[in-house]
Amino acid sequence: MRKSVRLTRLQDGTWGVDLPNYNMIAGTHRPIVPKLIHADGLDPKFTDHDLARLAPMVEVEIPDNWPFTAEGQIDAEALREMYRDHPRFGAKDFIPPRLE
Amino acid sequence: MSKDDPNFKGIRRVSEGIGAAREALQTPLLHQDIDLSVARSLAAGTALQLSIAGNSLYVDQKANTGNARLFFTPRGEVGSTPVTIYPGWIGYKSFVGLYLENDAQAGQTLRLIYGTDVDFRSSAGSGVTVLNSPRAAYYDRNPLIKQFSFGAIPGVLAPHAPATRWIYTVPANRRLYLEVLHVWVQRITVGAPVGQYGIDISYTPSGGASGTLLTLHSLDNTVAANRFTNVTPAAILSPGDVISGQDTDASTGGTVEFNHTAKGTEFDA
Secondary structure (H helix, E strand, O other): EEEEEOEEOOOOEEEEEOOOOOEOOOOOEEEEEEEEEEOEEOOOOOOOHHHHOOOEEEEEEHHHHHHOOOOOOOHHHHHHHHHHOOOOOOOOOOOOOOOO | OOOOOOOEEEOOOOOOEEEEEEOOOOOOEEEEEEEOOOOOOOOOOOEEEEEEEEEEEEEEEOEEEOOOOOEEEOOOOOOOOOEEEOOOOEEEEEEEEEEEOOOOOOOOOEEEEEOOOOOOOOOOOOHHOOOOOOOHHHHHOEEEEEEEEEEOOOOOOOOOEEEEEEEEEOOEEEEEEEEEEEEEEEEEOOOOOOOOOEEEEEOOOOOOOOOOEEEEOOOOOOOEEEEEEEEEEOOOOOOOEEEEEEEEEOOOOOOOEEEEEEEEEEEEE
């Protein structure tokens, strides 16, 4: 299932999506901002301040068998149960990002 | 002299050595089926007395086979040391009468095959004996083929900060057999100046620290310079373990083609 999700800085310092399973689609970064965001990624000079200001999105492929709500969003509680062995994705305070 | 055991008519006497075969003392395979659904205990006086004799024992590896404890004691003395027997178990010890105790195992039975001077040999099958009931191979336990991949088509990326292009976390009650890793980079147009570009495949065990499973980096600024690595890791990932693919290009200008892929089979743990 292909969805747009907001980018974030992951725990290892790289830019990605805060989900336990995804495949990023090449050429789908938005918005395009010269010298900061191009279609395939964020410029090496991109900062956390830019992240808050520009809220970049990227398209990802996520598993079709994930639990979803009637509104088409990821069912947070069911996803946490599904990944209960992971210290972050199974934690009570983990909220998956909104899908668009 | 009769070849039968004096205590068990029809059963050949226990013998030792190759002479048994020469004297035709070796018995055919005999067996006794035991229902394990009811608990038995030597201490409680409910152990099963097996009126059999021989010196070779084997527990058949059929489906729904449970386990039990066997006492090599002809009178069932409490305090003697039991041997736990299970599918595929082989034992060589002279015996005239045995006692067996077991925990209640609903739906489980045990076929005890025995004889005199029968040379049971372990096989590849008995090397993977599993208690209670044999399990299907991993690729038959609700398998799902998983592929994690990033590749720009036509595969040309401008310089960019380190990005996690794909990530996979093993769900609860599942495992992943990681079969293939592939990484490929190729300089398409020159950077000015070039910076380090490359790919990392990372692995993080559940609750543990992240480590690099495979890395491929370069500072080669020559057009068409390329590097690749293919690995067949044959690794098992457990619930909560994470594998991910990252790429980066710290150059100024220029473009690089990246491709990184992992393939595995997810199955019931």
